[in-house]
Amino acid sequence: MATDSRKRQAKREDGRPKTATLADVAKVAGVTSMTVSRVIKGSGYVAPATREVVLRAAQELNYTANLAARALVTGRTGAIAIISGDLNLPYCANIVYLFDSLLSASGYQIHLLHTRGELRDLINSTNSASVDGVIVAGMHHFFEELSSLDRHVIPPCVHVGITKPSQGDYVHVDLRPAVEEALERMLAAGRKRIALVGVGSHLSVDETEIRPQTYISMMQNAGRELEFVSASPRYEVPGPERVNIIKQYIEANGCPDGLLCFNDDIAIQTYRALMDLGYRIPEDVLLVGCDGLPILQYFEPPLSTIAQPMEEMCALAWKFLQNRIATPDAPPQCTNFDAQLIVRKSLQN
Template structure:
């Protein structure tokens, strides 16, 4: 074994027949168990040469951290669950990656839950203790359905979303300010037939408490205009019915001259329908989305969007969960971040 003494090589050979422990790695590498632990967790304070030596021994001995044993000794698993929406959406996949970077840099592992049955499995008493804590991305109602019967039996949670809650640690994102700014730009440009568009997965009655939708309705009431809800298709799979719901709306009601879209994916989709129907952005209709999809700036015309400071939000969410794990009985904390409007050509008539 390269770089190891004869005694270490002999000790390593003898240990192959049994489960390798952290202490075994420390002896073979000639370092303390604490040093091995720091290397395995990716923590600072270990020199490059020492880190390389430890990792070499880890590979030779085929050592893996035993999380079950850690749980028995410390009551902690070292695993954090992140509950997300569908990863095909840029917002959820991007947020999950940012959270993973935060969590793993602190020596924890991330368990990503995004399938329909994942949350139900986590709520089972036998599985709830399999993670130390949970960060929830915009899925408070779904999680609360399982959490509310017995909150103390559910792992500590931090929620990220637009709504405010007083029964958990929470990162609240202010969409009201940028949505109001976008609507004000449209109104001052003489656009009076303003609509709110989102895909048809949920009805507008089901989402009437959603902050972006509420802000739009409040603005319409303020200027004395009737809200226009532009519901989209439930499916966007290519086929004969692609965009049929949107086309029918435009045929029956005409084209709004300003549209606030629930997210950027909705905006990209409806922009294509508008183009095919002969309507031009921003000449005929001004439009804005949400979530700062990286491709929106490459469209012609470039599409305006609302950006959330996600790196800062994810860092703060992880910090709140770490504080909760350290002080389980502390008062719940809510912190607010304001999203920002990115004005591009679609809002420049």
Template sequence: MGAGIKDVARLAGVSVKTVSNVVNGFQFVSDKTRAKVQAALDELDYRPNLSARLLRGGRTGIVALAVPEISSPYFAELAAQFVQHAKGYGWTVLIDETQGAKDNERLVLDGIKSHLVDGLVVSPLALTAKEIESRRDDTPLVLLGERLAHSPVDHVSIDNVAGARAATEHLISLGRTRIAAIGSQPHVSGGTAALRLRGYRAALKTARIPYDPQLVVPAKSYHRADGYEAMSTLLDRADRPDAAFCFNDLLAIGALRALHEHGCRVPEDVALIGFDGIEDAEFHTPSLSTITADRAEIARLALAFLERRITGGATASPQEGYASFELTLRGSA
């Protein structure tokens, strides 16, 4: 074990209070005494117990980020942004995975780790607004993802409708008229899939392209295999699409594999756009056009909302923050 403050006081021949004053930078210590204490600190390689100091102030200096899948590139890159920007507040980020399961999300929101963390940032998939409102824990909370109706907490998202519309409008501008949508989730009434489908349909309507439900292919999850399967289904039909908007980049990467196996040229035969802007999208052949969400801005907004709650804004009205996005054009469209 490292040296404690009593060891430093004993070596320097001063009181524990004097050592504490030097460690905390109090000015009312003589230069001679300060030098003596500093020499003892250096000799013993003393490190202050920051955890104890924070706990004495009622805080741990730790915030938690709970996401559905740590292995998802989008959430992994998002978590990295949270870790980076939390340093500006002097916070450490504890990362948890809920797997999108209601019981796991409820455990997080009900404060299973409330004795460890000062605040929570959660990206829920399964919980309803009513369930969030009835949480038993009062740890400051910020939600990520789609806003749940009447949710009484701070919330940060991107405009999924506008992003999906921008992707589809670009495909239309290329002269494509049979544009598939991969990633619908008809069993879910709200959420990301519903909003991205709405943006897709709005772009078609504006361009006076009839909506064809046969071109909308569901995906149980948003993994590469789901995109591969969905695109394979489309390509096995006689009337193939000439473009596809995938509801995330992993679906699009899987779709690229299916297009390659079916001998389709991208973008000549089928143009393709994903959503999220993960790093992997740039390193496929062809490189993937995508809607790039500003994950750094998501982290900054969420942490700023959380800091306000932690430092005394517990009763303030909930805030809504929207991070920006951009259409990143590469080789696939």
């Protein structure tokens, strides 16, 4: 102990800042560092009087736990990586916000990543994962790739989103029933031209994407022509530009009388384009988005949307990940939710 103190003192003379350690607190409190550790962690037996003395010493020395040293012993970093799409997308921002609330409440820190390269760097930096777990929001291809890597290097992983990975823990939401319901309502209302807004006829988003898949099968079963208003749902296309793309399409081709939008962002831009061109909702066009953004209810008329039970999904995914961290070899945990169609005036005749 005396040796340690001399070394710390020497460092201080070198001009390096000295931070209090468990041993420093222990010395002041007159106990060993193990007792201090128990008090700080709140685990194990410590007499109330001893606890008080230790806490006072810790406060006096402005002690904060050395997370790196703790990770060294426990193999836990107290950090979770979240890999999501771009935060420009309200859907992704909302997911990150929800996980942030959940993880913070559990005392975890978040590493927010957007690319597989970022996670790889994180892992390579120490030859082992420097996070306790990974949440992959959407991006199921990435999840599959991650799951196939060396399990000794890759931390526990859970996927949450509208695609269903072939392995691992996941929380999946099925958009199909709600998309079908929206299209059935448009068909039942006698709408002649029902188009999908946001994806081109070449289905540039993802061939496994359930929205265009459902749209195509429903329209074909109803004997209807397929019609795609190509306005990339990706964030690279700025909103005003997308409004113009949609307006140009309508001016060139006339306006479909039913519009299913790939997401709520696109629904809002489609709304803007329709208003600018003098179309009425729902009289001329039935309009529905997808994401469940609350702001849609404040439009006039209020916009319909396909909503996912985001809070339940995120809470369950976090529970799955905690289970996986605790028992790495347990069987896969999977849950499926159905998205719900929120019908507002834009989808009512």
